[in-house]
Structure formats: C-alpha cells, structure tokens
Amino acid sequence: MAKVLIIGSGGAGLVSALSAHEAGSEVIVASKTLPTRSQTSMAQGGINAVLEGDDTVQNHIEDTLRSSAGLGEEKRITFMCENAPEAVRWCNRMGLPFSRDEAGEIARRRLGGASAPRACYAQDYTGLKLLHSLYDQCLKAGIAFHNERFLLNLIVDSESSRVLGATFLNIETGEVEEIRADAVIMASGGYGAIYGKHSTNAVQATGDGLAAAVRAGAKLADMEFVQFHPTALKNSSILIGESARGAGGYLVDAEGDRFTDELAPRDVVARAIHDEMAKSGAVYLDIRHLGEHFIDRELPQERKLAQIYEGIDPVQELIPIKPAAHYTMGGIEVDEKCMSSLSGLFAVGECANHKTHGANRLGGNSLLELVVYGRHAGLKATEFAANHPAPVAENPQFAKDANFVRGVMYFTNQIDFYQKQEMLANIFYNNVGLVRDDMGLKAVLGAIRQMQKELPFMGPRDKSKGCNTNLVEFIEFGNKIELAEIIVVSAISRVESRGAHYRIDAPSRNDTMFGAHTITWKEDGVLCADFMK
Amino acid sequence: MEIKVLRSANNDIQTYNVELENATLLAMLNFIKTKIDPTLTYSHGCRSGVCGSCAVSVNGREALMCEYKPSDGDVVEPIRNARVVRDLVVDSGHVERYNRAGSAWSEGAREENVSAEEMERIEVQSDCILCASCYSACPVYAVNPDFIGPFALTRVWRYVNDPREGNCDAKMAVVQTNGIWDCTLCGACVPVCPQSIAPMQDIKMLRMKSAMLGYPDPTMNFGGGGFDLGGWNF
Numbered sequence: 001m002a003k004v005l006i007i008g009s010g011g012a013g014l015v016s017a018l019s020a021h022e023a024g025s026e027v028i029v030a031s032k033t034l035p036t037r038s039q040t041s042m043a044q045g046g047i048n049a050v051l052e053g054d055d056t057v058q059n060h061i062e063d064t065l066r067s068s069a070g071l072g073e074e075k076r077i078t079f080m081c082e083n084a085p086e087a088v089r090w091c092n093r094m095g096l097p098f099s100r101d102e103a104g105e106i107a108r109r110r111l112g113g114a115s116a117p118r119a120c121y122a123q124d125y126t127g128l129k130l131l132h133s134l135y136d137q138c139l140k141a142g143i144a145f146h147n148e149r150f151l152l153n154l155i156v157d158s159e160s161s162r163v164l165g166a167t168f169l170n171i172e173t174g175e176v177e178e179i180r181a182d183a184v185i186m187a188s189g190g191y192g193a194i195y196g197k198h199s200t201n202a203v204q205a206t207g208d209g210l211a212a213a214v215r216a217g218a219k220l221a222d223m224e225f226v227q228f229h230p231t232a233l234k235n236s237s238i239l240i241g242e243s244a245r246g247a248g249g250y251l252v253d254a255e256g257d258r259f260t261d262e263l264a265p266r267d268v269v270a271r272a273i274h275d276e277m278a279k280s281g282a283v284y285l286d287i288r289h290l291g292e293h294f295i296d297r298e299l300p301q302e303r304k305l306a307q308i309y310e311g312i313d314p315v316q317e318l319i320p321i322k323p324a325a326h327y328t329m330g331g332i333e334v335d336e337k338c339m340s341s342l343s344g345l346f347a348v349g350e351c352a353n354h355k356t357h358g359a360n361r362l363g364g365n366s367l368l369e370l371v372v373y374g375r376h377a378g379l380k381a382t383e384f385a386a387n388h389p390a391p392v393a394e395n396p397q398f399a400k401d402a403n404f405v406r407g408v409m410y411f412t413n414q415i416d417f418y419q420k421q422e423m424l425a426n427i428f429y430n431n432v433g434l435v436r437d438d439m440g441l442k443a444v445l446g447a448i449r450q451m452q453k454e455l456p457f458m459g460p461r462d463k464s465k466g467c468n469t470n471l472v473e474f475i476e477f478g479n480k481i482e483l484a485e486i487i488v489v490s491a492i493s494r495v496e497s498r499g500a501h502y503r504i505d506a507p508s509r510n511d512t513m514f515g516a517h518t519i520t521w522k523e524d525g526v527l528c529a530d531f532m533k
Numbered sequence: 534m535e536i537k538v539l540r541s542a543n544n545d546i547q548t549y550n551v552e553l554e555n556a557t558l559l560a561m562l563n564f565i566k567t568k569i570d571p572t573l574t575y576s577h578g579c580r581s582g583v584c585g586s587c588a589v590s591v592n593g594r595e596a597l598m599c600e601y602k603p604s605d606g607d608v609v610e611p612i613r614n615a616r617v618v619r620d621l622v623v624d625s626g627h628v629e630r631y632n633r634a635g636s637a638w639s640e641g642a643r644e645e646n647v648s649a650e651e652m653e654r655i656e657v658q659s660d661c662i663l664c665a666s667c668y669s670a671c672p673v674y675a676v677n678p679d680f681i682g683p684f685a686l687t688r689v690w691r692y693v694n695d696p697r698e699g700n701c702d703a704k705m706a707v708v709q710t711n712g713i714w715d716c717t718l719c720g721a722c723v724p725v726c727p728q729s730i731a732p733m734q735d736i737k738m739l740r741m742k743s744a745m746l747g748y749p750d751p752t753m754n755f756g757g758g759g760f761d762l763g764g765w766n767f
Contacts, residue, residue, distance in 0.1 A: 041584045125583070
C-alpha cells in the first residue's frame, strides 16, 4: 500500500489526509499540535463558491484574477473556482454546519473585492467549524495522527533528489524520530508569525515547512507577498474578520468620518488605513449601526474579542484597529499536480503557492483553496506514491538532526533570542510591511544576516529534554530567520508595486520587468533568486 | 501582581511577579517565559479563544488563559483528569480517545435546503473548541476513566440533532455504555465552558432521545426488579 506522510494538521492537511485515504493510501499525519488547534480554526469570513442566482463562476474567476494583480494563473484559478461549488457541497455532506439564508440554501456574504455575495459561512466560525468537521471525519476514517511532532527536516536522497520522508522532534520525549513515506504532503501553514505582535496569526505560523523545504532544495515562489488584514485590534493584532465590513461596518477616522470604500480588496483598504493613520493618528471600525441583535447573531466572536482585548463594547463604541500581517501568499512552488520542484514532495494550503492568490488573496479564497487543492493533492500524492515507491535507502539526515538537537543545548546563550525575535517582528512591520522602500529593506536584510551569524550565541536556556518549548521556539526562530532573508531579498528584487507588495520608491506596476514570479531556492546553502514566468 | 504556577519538576507552586496592564493571563505567561523564566511550559496558539490550546485551572476553576484577566495571587494549575506532561501542558490524548469512543462524527449529511432555524439547533454545540475544560471539571472520571464524557457527548448530540443527518441509531447505541447514563448531572461542566455550551443539557437531550428509542434508563432504581409495592425508590 502506498504510504503518504502529511506534515501539518490544519484544514489543508486534514483535507488531503481524507483524500489520500479515500484514494487508497496509508496515511500518517504528523503535526506540532493537536489538529483542532491549528490556525484554520481562526478563519472567520467564509469559503467562496458560486452556488446559484445571478452570480457566475466566470465572475468568481475574474474577481480572483483581478485581485491577483498579474501573478495569478488563469488555468489554476479556473480549476479552483469551477470546483468550488462541489467543494462546498462536500463540506456540507461531511457535516460543516453552514449558516442558511431565507430559502434554506447555504448563506453567503459579500467580502472585499468580490462582485457578489459568495462567501459561504458558518456564523463567524467558518474555519473552526470546517476544521472540526474535518477532524471528526478523520477519526471516522481511522487516520493515524502523530501529534506533538515538530518538523526538523525533509529526508532527501542526495543523488535522485527524491524526498523519502521527514525527521521530527518528538516534543514530549525530546527524541528525534524519522518517518519514511512514498510521498510527503507539506501542509504546514504560513509564515505570518514572523511579524510577531503585528500579526493576526497564531504563534505557530512560523513557516517550518517552507524553511525545511527550501533547506531540502525546493523552490519557493513570491515570498515577498504578505497580505495585511485591514482590521486587527490595535493593541493585540487580533483579527476582526472581514465579515464585519461585509455586513455593513464602516471604517472611520479620528473624527468619525468614513474615508474609503470598505469593500475594496484588502491591499487597497489596508493601505488606505495606513495612510489615514499617518494623517490623523487613529482609525476605527464602526459596527454600532448594525445593532446588538445582529452583532450577537453574526459577529459574536468580534464582540467578545473587542471586550477582552480593547476593553470596549462594539455595540456602543468604536473599535480601534490597525492593519496587521494576516496571510502569506508566498509558498513552496508547486505544479498543477501540487508537486514541488523536489520529486515526491507535495504542498498544499498556505505553505504552498498554487498561483491562485497571486499578489493579493481575496477573502474566502484560502479555505476554498485548501479544500479544492487539498483534495487534489491527496489524490495526486497517492498516484505518485503508488507508481513510485520510495527506495529503502540509508540517509544521514536522521543522525544529523539528532546531533543538532543534542548540540543546540551547548549554544552559548549570550544573546537572548526572544529579544531578537521581537526586534525582527518590529522591523518587519515597519520596513517589510504595507509600505516598503529599498533603503528600509536593505537595513532589515543587514539585521537578519547579523542574526543568522549570531544564532550560535543564542540557543535555548532551558536544558530539559522532555517538552522543552523553549527549544521548540528557538528552532522556530531559526526558521523565521531563514525565511525572513528570502522575503526581504525577494522584496528588494521586485522594484515595483503590485498587490500586497507596495514600494514607495517604485509606486507603479511594471509588467515588462516584473510581470513574473519571484522564484527563490538554495544551492549549497547560498540563496538564489530569479524572476520566472 | 503575583501569579502562582504549579511547576511539575518539584510539584510545587512557583510565584512570579509581573506588572502588566490590562493583560490576559496568557500575555503574562508569555512575559514570564520570554523575560524571566524560559523553563515555564504551557500550550497556546491563536490567543483569541478558538484553538482550545490554553485551558488551565485558575484557583480550581477552568479558564482559557487567552481570555482570563488575572488577579493578584491567582494560582494556575494544569487541567484535571489528564496526565501532566510538563507544568501546564497535559497529554491531549483524551480528545481523540473520547470522540472516537462516542463515534462523534457525521455519517453523511443530506444536501437539501434546511431552514436557518433548524440549523441553529446545533449552532452552540458546534461552537466547541475542544479545550477540554468540561472534561477537566467532570467528577465522573474519578470513578470511570472510560466515561465518554461531556465534550464528546455534546459532539454526539450535535450530530444526532443535525437536521441533515440520517439515521443515528448506531450513535445512540454507542452512548448507552460509559455514556449518557454515567453522567451524574452535577452540572460542573456547564459554567466552565468558554463557548457557553452546556454539555449536561446535551446529555439530558440524548437521554430523552434514548427513552424515545426505547432504551431503558439504568439510573432508575426500581428496587432490584420485580414488584416492589413499597413505592418508588429513587
């Protein structure tokens, strides 16, 4: 039986697990958390699909293409949008409790950049309910979960560049383990946590899978494209979902006046807020006019979070907000079969770049992408695994990683990595954020390279073997630093503005020079970058 | 402000002094871990109350650290009924174990239209984040470690009561043993749920459904069977 290893247990991981299982694979899901604790639980807005009425699949394709600002591939977007209705029906069949409209059909709301209401939702808990429905189905299917396994590296055969499995730190025991498989699906999520307290993301979104992939020789694409969500709570960067604006919420300045179209695509709204904050100092989200009844029914999370984190009640008060890093469009470059540039390594979800979001993702398209491409990846990985069983080959990766985990305890700890991590988050938000320029980016690059050199002078201060989260966080920091360099190098290379990447020193789009994907990879540890169609 | 945390290495309370304004307990622990004591170990994720990672016991009562605003002298301990891995981190195997035991999943939902009111029947139950606060508060585990328990039984009811689901006889059969009748209806699970779910109510609903399907109620004690003319004996 073909064996498929899935790394990560969020929406993308669980969909591909179900799909690979259904296609006849033996499936193992290895993940650093319990599946229901994944970041998918945080998705609020919905999952896009054209179900009926005046809207058409063609509209969905065009909206997505337009928002992608030239970096979306029409063929793959078409595949995603055409498969969207069936994807939503599939979610419904496995129990996702969608909210309903007056006719009893799955309810839809309009999100920014969409020409019609097509985000199917379950209150403001769409991601949570999707993730839990998927988890329940995985238990029903008897999928094997290896939780609390922190990905260290992919195991790659050096001669054939074939991926043979991966090594993990068993967080509880502190031992290094290896899992071999005929195909590996990376579904490990994005890298938004690099922005630390300026990100809406869960703390685990440290890009471990992308970092392992690039170390193993895989290519990454468009890493400079990071979506900023327009409305995060000002002090905590906790997300106030787009549904609040979709339902009719206003963005207002310090005087209480509206200053922008609330339902423009996210990059446009986020920059409008950025500019307004620079001008008048504060921006608020106003949902008071929606009424308490409506807010409690449709936006219960938002109300609770605003009360806890800002100490205000949105029924009566304005919500102080700021834009925060929310979704990373860049990812492991994959082909139409979801396979990366390494044989046997597939990728899906936020860690992958399917070229469906391009330079700017539309709200409601990320859950859609992970369902459509998750099902596809599970199938394609199974086909690959069945046709190309992995050779049983000796490989030094396990020994190397076991040595690393032992050796890292002897790092000198003269420099506090938590402090550096905080600094990285701040300089990323300020210089690799909504508005960028050459000088600011190069300054960050210098700081990152310095941190890379200093890593051996950092390290975990906790020397315990079992359940050492200080060690896990240090390795995560290493992954962040690895990716940070790639993001900044990509952002420096792209001397134009497009979608989420806005260069104040090159404010217009330049298709002749940069109408292509930023491809990055490592050769013998050296970072290489190129633009490729 | 003093925050007291039960440390697993010596099974003793350690006191930390932290001054942070308007901070959640999680923000305080993050401050302690990154600035004072990197060995302090706990789970967290979304910091917005949806991932279910950070349930702990504060002064003997379950709370999500990301939603709880601490007071001076609060004592923080791991949740109960679970094996402590380290400090506030517990083995989360109970989530998979009891959801499996209860067959807490969809058997295949129908696709036809459903009214909003009908779907609202399972809205609250499907808000569950599997933080296991209810599981920690449940006293039944002291006597029956095989009890399917509050979160999994709520989940079973969520599927049984789903207007789109078909026949749920098999699920109802599963919860007869180590399930709905083992609950003492003490209600300890209700106030601790961060999502305002009431597992005890859901268990009662499952009991009613069971009665309708003709299952006997083993908690009714009729005095050992046969005729006992001495009256009801509860």
